[in-house]
Amino acid sequence: MTQVERHTYDVVVIGAGGAGLRAAIEARQRGLRTAVVCKSLFGKAHTVMAEGGVAASMGNVNSNDNWQVHFRDTMRGGKFLNNWRMAELHAREAPDRVWELETYGALFDRTKDGRISQRNFGGHEYPRLAHVGDRTGLELIRTLQQKIVSLQQEDHKETGDYEAKIKVFQECTVTDLLKDGDRIAGAFGYWRESGRFILFEAPAVVLATGGIGKSFKVTSNSWEYTGDGHALALRAGATLINMEFIQFHPTGMVWPPSVKGILVTEGVRGDGGVLRNSDGKRFMFDYIPEVFKDKYADNEEEADRWYTDPDNNRRTPDLLPRDEVARAINSEVKAGRGSPHGGVFLDISSRMPAEEIRRRLPSMHHQFKELADVDITAEPMEVGPTCHYVMGGVEVDPDTAAAKVPGLFAAGEVAGGMHGSNRLGGNSLSDLLVFGRRAGMGAADYVDSLAERPAVAQSDVDAAAEKAVRPFDPQGDGVEENPYTLHSELQQSMNDLVGIIRKADEIRQALEKIEEIKSRVPNIAVEGHRQFNPGWHLAIDLYNMILVSECVAKAALLREESRGGHTRDDHPSMNATWRNKLLVCSTDGTDVSVVEQPQIPMRQELFELFEIGELEKYYTDEELAAHPGRNA
Amino acid sequence: MGYKAQFRVWRGDDESGELRDYVIEVNEGEVVLDIIHRLQATQAPDLAVRWNCKAGKCGSCSAEINGKPRLMCMTRMSTFTEDEVITVTPMRTFPVVRDLVTDVSFNYTKAREVQSFTPPPDLKPGEYRMQQVDVERSQEFRKCIECFLCQNTCHVIRDHEENKEAFSGPRFLMRVAELEMHPLDTADRRDAAQDEHGLGYCNITKCCTEVCPEHIKITDNALIPMKERVAGRRYDPVVWLGNKLFRRSSKKS
Numbered sequence: 037m038t039q040v041e042r043h044t045y046d047v048v049v050i051g052a053g054g055a056g057l058r059a060a061i062e063a064r065q066r067g068l069r070t071a072v073v074c075k076s077l078f079g080k081a082h083t084v085m086a087e088g089g090v091a092a093s094m095g096n097v098n099s100n101d102n103w104q105v106h107f108r109d110t111m112r113g114g115k116f117l118n119n120w121r122m123a124e125l126h127a128r129e130a131p132d133r134v135w136e137l138e139t140y141g142a143l144f145d146r147t148k149d150g151r152i153s154q155r156n157f158g159g160h161e162y163p164r165l166a167h168v169g170d171r172t173g174l175e176l177i178r179t180l181q182q183k184i185v186s187l188q189q190e191d192h193k194e195t196g197d198y199e200a201k202i203k204v205f206q207e208c209t210v211t212d213l214l215k216d217g218d219r220i221a222g223a224f225g226y227w228r229e230s231g232r233f234i235l236f237e238a239p240a241v242v243l244a245t246g247g248i249g250k251s252f253k254v255t256s257n258s259w260e261y262t263g264d265g266h267a268l269a270l271r272a273g274a275t276l277i278n279m280e281f282i283q284f285h286p287t288g289m290v291w292p293p294s295v296k297g298i299l300v301t302e303g304v305r306g307d308g309g310v311l312r313n314s315d316g317k318r319f320m321f322d323y324i325p326e327v328f329k330d331k332y333a334d335n336e337e338e339a340d341r342w343y344t345d346p347d348n349n350r351r352t353p354d355l356l357p358r359d360e361v362a363r364a365i366n367s368e369v370k371a372g373r374g375s376p377h378g379g380v381f382l383d384i385s386s387r388m389p390a391e392e393i394r395r396r397l398p399s400m401h402h403q404f405k406e407l408a409d410v411d412i413t414a415e416p417m418e419v420g421p422t423c424h425y426v427m428g429g430v431e432v433d434p435d436t437a438a439a440k441v442p443g444l445f446a447a448g449e450v451a452g453g454m455h456g457s458n459r460l461g462g463n464s465l466s467d468l469l470v471f472g473r474r475a476g477m478g479a480a481d482y483v484d485s486l487a488e489r490p491a492v493a494q495s496d497v498d499a500a501a502e503k504a505v506r507p508f509d510p511q512g513d514g515v516e517e518n519p520y521t522l523h524s525e526l527q528q529s530m531n532d533l534v535g536i537i538r539k540a541d542e543i544r545q546a547l548e549k550i551e552e553i554k555s556r557v558p559n560i561a562v563e564g565h566r567q568f569n570p571g572w573h574l575a576i577d578l579y580n581m582i583l584v585s586e587c588v589a590k591a592a593l594l595r596e597e598s599r600g601g602h603t604r605d606d607h608p609s610m611n612a613t614w615r616n617k618l619l620v621c622s623t624d625g626t627d628v629s630v631v632e633q634p635q636i637p638m639r640q641e642l643f644e645l646f647e648i649g650e651l652e653k654y655y656t657d658e659e660l661a662a663h664p665g666r667n668a
Numbered sequence: 669m670g671y672k673a674q675f676r677v678w679r680g681d682d683e684s685g686e687l688r689d690y691v692i693e694v695n696e697g698e699v700v701l702d703i704i705h706r707l708q709a710t711q712a713p714d715l716a717v718r719w720n721c722k723a724g725k726c727g728s729c730s731a732e733i734n735g736k737p738r739l740m741c742m743t744r745m746s747t748f749t750e751d752e753v754i755t756v757t758p759m760r761t762f763p764v765v766r767d768l769v770t771d772v773s774f775n776y777t778k779a780r781e782v783q784s785f786t787p788p789p790d791l792k793p794g795e796y797r798m799q800q801v802d803v804e805r806s807q808e809f810r811k812c813i814e815c816f817l818c819q820n821t822c823h824v825i826r827d828h829e830e831n832k833e834a835f836s837g838p839r840f841l842m843r844v845a846e847l848e849m850h851p852l853d854t855a856d857r858r859d860a861a862q863d864e865h866g867l868g869y870c871n872i873t874k875c876c877t878e879v880c881p882e883h884i885k886i887t888d889n890a891l892i893p894m895k896e897r898v899a900g901r902r903y904d905p906v907v908w909l910g911n912k913l914f915r916r917s918s919k920k921s
Contacts, residue, residue: 182785
């Protein structure tokens with residue numbers, strides 16, 4: 037029998053970013069014993085990388101803003117493929133979630149009258165992003181971390197034990213979810229430090245593991261983003277949707293090579309920075325799509341007036357949704373009008389005084405100075421697209437965040453639907469808070485409703501342990517494989533063949549490559565022992581990346597249109613008959629299958645928030661028959 | 669453009685270890701963490717190192733490079749000459765787990781001992797009003813990425829295990845100052861700073877400020893003002909007399 041450390045909890049939250057911590061806070065406040073399990077140290081999660089802000093229609097800067105406007109912007113940004121109920125809940129609840137952070141101790145930048153300041157961002161009609169300079173994600177994670185500490189202090193006062201009700205298991209990786217019949221019974225994993233196994237017996241698991249960016253070569257994501265939650269959910273029998281939609285953030289660093297992909301916040305453009313090609317031309321004016329023509333300025337003068345007089349001018353196309361800007365940069369570089377290192381120029385230095393740049397964008401100033409020897413107050417930055425976010429994720433119930441498997445919940449980037457085919461900047465941090473809380477509530481309600489707790493079978497524990505140590509004793513009959521080599525081959529293939537611009541034959545090549553990599557997996561061999569062994573850790577993460585990559589490629593091949601974070605060179609336009617179709621991924625253990633599934637039509641009152649003229653760009657005639665604009 | 673660099677990396681665990689020599693390729697624009705990663709991928713797959721964002725935002729890859737506490741991701745190779753031997757060792761103030769990874773649980777223990785933000789009980793969410801100029805003082809300290817380099821370099825606990833019990837270190841004294849200066853915090857933190865977190869141990873040598881990758885002026889803006897507030901409360905004769913005569917409660921002044 038395997039040596040395993042055992043723990044019993046009511047709720048196990050996997051992931052300690054914004055969604056995971058917010059879920060844990062909710063579950064603990066509902067009185068449940070809660071564990072938070074994370075691969076890194078507590079407080080290091082990828083949420084710290086978020087820069088620009090958290091979108092919430094508080095209306096502090098422009099009082100015309102409200103949840104309906106935010107809802108419309110979100111649906112537009114996602115090209116109407118979003119789960120509208122999630123977009124509705126998100127827009128309605130985001131302000132309360134931001135205000136709540138202030139009660140936890142967050143210190144956002146202020147307006148003159150002392151309220152939370154809000155900044156402009158791509159795709160948002162009004163200044164909407166609550167922010168702290170360009171380090172909003174750090175503020176969010178630290179605030180939630182400190183809230184957890186404050187709950188632990190309450191528990192300590194009451195019981196003498198800080199960890200009586202909520203405990204963080206840091207540097208601990210979950211490798212398998214365990215079930216009792218069809219429902220969740222627990223989670224199995226290992227301590228990264230010692231390599232020893234750990235078992236959580238718990239009726240509810242909240243996945244909050246973030247994204248999948250490490251399957252791509254050029255990415256803004258950290259090593260943790262290996263699609264663990266996506267893969268855990270699939271293997272447990274849950275489904276993923278929208279996996280073909282990957283957001284390539286338009287502005288990642290392109291030089292030096294070692295920092296290629298690191299994010300340059302959209303806040304640079306929100307605060308006045310503009311994109312230029314090698315001719316010095318502000319090229320975004322040439323890339324305003326038909327559907328956005330009435331919202332974006334078609335000349336520099338109007339665009340520049342918009343920063344100070346947004347009511348009487350249309351906004352600058354530098355702030356089009358991310359998918360549009362990323363494609364535009366890609367086209368400029370392809371046409372030979374790129375910067376020396378294969379990007380374009382992002383210029384803030386000619387737009388405002390050096391002192392103001394340093395105050396508004398301190399970490400960008402620091403990042404370029406330290407990593408690229410570029411002073412952004414004096415010269416333009418070089419930027420290009422980088423894999424940033426996966427819109428796809430676990431198919432969940434909007435209100436409870438419940439996945440198809442009883443006892444399994446998902447929130448944040450690992451959940452799918454909210455952002456449709458493309459996420460607006462700033463809608464991620466708000467998503468984490470809104471649905472993190474809802475997942476915590478959903479899990480608490482589920483646990484409270486149980487008549488009896490599920491049990492973990494010893495045979496499942498033994499099987500999970502056996503699988504985890506396989507790389508120390510490879511069972512394949514081929515040559516031994518280095519996990520680093522396999523990983524880099526996967527990244528290169530996904531980047532080149534299922535990247536920002538896709539074609540059917542290239543996606544097929546990627547799928548062949550994935551099959552080849554799968555056949556080499558049994559030969560993966562790692563050196564050394566189980567104590568803090570990064571080669572072994574990568575080998576385990578690689579199982580997840582391969583499974584998730586297969587979902588991305590298979591869904592991308594099926595969707596024969598271009599929409600948001602999915603651009604098909606061989607099907608370059610958006611097709612209204614595809615808008616309503618979700619591609620749903622599931623696995624039998626070895627292969628991924630993808631099926632089409634229609635979405636539930638939008639509730640009438642929400643539908644009527646849009647003008648018929650706008651909906652006509654996205655919907656089929658039959659779908660529009662019920663809109664009052666049709667009969668007028 | 670590329671060249672071979674000589675690295676000496678500490679390999680070992682909590683019981684024993686040694687500096688091991690490696691010769692490894694370096695390309696233009698790279699940082700020390702890139703070289704450590706190349707070492708992992710090509711020569712030492714089990715080399716233990718913590719890292720996350722590789723952009724100086726998460727504070728995971730702290731180590732000592734040629735004896736100086738630094739983030740590996742923010743230390744550019746171009747700051748060394750090509751024939752220089754670059755020595756990378758784990759942070760010295762914390763127990764080694766393996767190779768470059770140390771046990772930093774001391775910091776999480778200390779974090780838990782700082783009384784949390786204590787807002788006015790009757791103030792509802794959405795009603796918080798603060799001026800930018802007033803939040804900026806605490807905002808500077810909230811830039812902290814918890815790399816723990818200041819904790820590592822502080823001579824009160826570096827090589828002085830015996831002080832760890834009584835001293836929270838610059839990071840958490842700064843946290844106390846951050847809350848003390850929060851415009852809406854209602855707790856009085858001056859006694860705790862001195863008695864529970866060991867502010868008196870700090871003799872303002874500014875080593876913490878020097879190693880802070882976020883360039884936070886820990887000593888000047890957090891620790892010295894905090895010392896002044898404590899001194900004002902404890903040693904100002906008028907305050908002392910007032911306390912004796914009127915048994916002044918410990919409300920914030």
